[in-house]
Amino acid sequence: MxxxxxxxxxxxxxxxxxxxxxxxxxxxxxxxxxxxxxxxxxxxxxxxxxxxxxxxxxxxxxxxxxxxxxxxxxxxxxxxxxxxxxxxxxxxxxxxxxxxxxxxxxxxxxxxxxxxxxxxxxxxxxxxxxxxxxxxxxxxxxxxxxxxxxxxxxxxxxxxxxxxxxxxxxxxxxxNNTSTEKESEAEEQPKAENEVDDAPDAPSQNQESYLSTKLEYVDNALVTKDRKDGVMMAWETDLMRLGCDSLFKGAEIEQGEIDSEVNILNIGFGMGIIDTMINELKPTKHYICEAHPDVLAKLKKDGWYEKPNVVILEGRWQEQLDELLSSGDVYFNGIYYDTFSEHYHDMLDLFDYVVGLLKPHGVFSFFNGLGADRQVIYEVYKELVEIDLANYGLKCTFKSIEVPASTLKENNKSVWDDVKRSYWSCPVYYHPEARFIDI
The missing domain is CATH 1.25.40.20 (Ankyrin repeat-containing domain)
Structure with missing residues (x-):
């Protein structure tokens, strides 16, 4: 030395x-x-x-x-x-x-x-x-x-x-591609013989590639069929409950006064965990934006298109929300974002729509997987989110939650055993809740 x-x-x-x-x-x-x-x-x-x-x-x-x-x-x-x-x-x-x-x-x-x-x-x-x-x-x-x-x-x-x-x-x-949602930081690690490099056109890195990739629903997970990338997993259920609770806080105009029309938007259906929770609470209108054809097929199979208060927006949120914003017909008490194979710059673009579609007393939240395969990166993004949302007039607070032990490798067993690469390795989850800053 x-x-x-x-x-x-x-x-x-x-x-x-x-x-x-x-x-x-x-x-x-x-x-x-x-x-x-x-x-x-x-x-x-x-x-x-x-x-x-x-x-x-x-x-x-x-x-x-x-x-x-x-x-x-x-x-x-x-x-x-x-x-x-x-x-x-x-x-x-x-x-x-x-x-x-x-x-x-x-x-x-x-x-x-x-x-x-x-x-x-x-x-x-x-x-x-x-x-x-x-x-x-x-x-x-x-x-x-x-x-x-x-x-x-x-x-x-x-x-x-x-x-x-x-x-x-x-x-x-x-x-080392730091993820926003369910993606991994691409680190220099030995690869298993059957492991595929995360090239720029891999489904976990590229939205177009992901939307053309076959998905399958397996026990407690949604994965890409060939590569076994984890798109969504059942261990997130408690975190989705936090998200659902946050969205319905936006139904309260002020203390004791509930909005006469409660509209909720969820971007990214996945396994339908949070959407099931949302629909059980019977909002006036429940919008679901989903782009992947296999997930849309699941929505049809499970009868979501027939639910009287549900509106399915087929396609990428970038186009669908642009139409909603242009029409000026609906505003939301709660907006939730949970997609796969999108990056933080996509979220910054989303913030433009959030401030245009969220009611003054509404709440915005998202699955916070920003860099969650390395704790220090996760904490950097926590501070970035606060700064960026403040620039849009939104104050973001975080609630610290211990994630299920099954997400951490113990006794050589983990929820990631049959998944190509984990998108989570942090012991804590920072649940975000953003509201307009009081002036």
Missing amino acids: SDLHDLCSFGSRPVTDAYVAQLSYYLKSGIPSTYTVEEAYNYTHDITEEASTNTTPLHLICTNLPEDLTEDEVAVCNHMVQILFEYGAGWSLIDANNETPGCILIRRKMNHLPIYKQIVEAGVRAELLLRKVGEFDMEVIEDTDDLNHDQFGDAVPDLVETEGTPEDVQKKEVA
């Missing part, structure tokens, strides 16, 4: 301001804040191959933080991390153990420290910056290959970067 890496390993105690001074000296001297242990080894041993793992100074700090830090030492360590970020440290780089710095703190149960908050805030800043640089083009992974990411450090949660030596810094961007 280099002297920089030794410093970030906290070989001596106490951790004083001398650590800050030494770190500043190294960075001001030109050593990249993302210079890895592996690259230092290759450089000193005259190895020309690019390092395959990325243990950065920030990883080392998170790995070696003493568990018995004093209050003063916490402040010093926090200052060190602040300086690293000022010099472009990568908050979401993945090391040899497939962990980001935030993941390490979570594993060590040290994510209560202010360092973890800094990491999350760095992720939020990075995403907002990339939007600005990309002129609000949200497909940052696919559409910004020509941007000079060197000047932004680790500028988006979907990037994993590998630095070169201090003399020849090179960055390699690997797309």
Whole structure:
């Protein structure tokens, strides 16, 4: 390791301001804040191959933080991390153990420290910056290959970067597609022999591909027939109940006064879990927007088209909601969003329709699977949602719920055993509830 890496390993105690001074000296001297242990080894041993793992100074700090830090030492360590970020440290780089710095703190149960908050805030800043640089083009992974990411450090949660030596810094961007709904972060992991790469045209990544892919309803799940991508699963039932309850809160105009006409919109039928709950409460009108032909066939088979208060909107919400908004005939007390193979930029487009179709006392909610295969990414998106909805005049609050234990691998058993790739690995679910901000 280099002297920089030794410093970030906290070989001596106490951790004083001398650590800050030494770190500043190294960075001001030109050593990249993302210079890895592996690259230092290759450089000193005259190895020309690019390092395959990325243990950065920030990883080392998170790995070696003493568990018995004093209050003063916490402040010093926090200052060190602040300086690293000022010099472009990568908050979401993945090391040899497939962990980001935030993941390490979570594993060590040290994510209560202010360092973890800094990491999350760095992720939020990075995403907002990339939007600005990309002129609000949200497909940052696919559409910004020509941007000079060197000047932004680790500028988006979907990037994993590998630095070169201090003399020849090179960055390699690997797309780790952070999901909005039921999709996985595409990580560099060994693949089973029968596993298919998540290429850009895979059903889990591409809406057009998904809509042309055959689906099947199996025990407690809806999956793509050939690949076994999990589209929806029964373990979400309790979370859907939360969503249903939130939607009907929008039926109350003010305390004690219930709206004479209660209209609910759900985007994405899937297994029909939340729609069954909604319909049992007998809203005035229950709109269901669904685009997949196999799911529409399920709706017809199960008699949803014959229900007197149900309106089926066949097609993608982008076209269907545009027609609703243009007609001006219906406004909703509750709107819920739960689709597959769509990304966060799609949700930002949806917000335009939500503010136009939601009644002043209405509630908007959604299945919050934003980056939920990695907890630190999940928390970054939680803050982004609050910021973005506030820009639309909506205040979003979150209720923290423990997810079913079956979603986490225990005793070699999990609800994901027969599914190609899980879309959930977080111990907590942040249930969103958004209302218009009172003026």
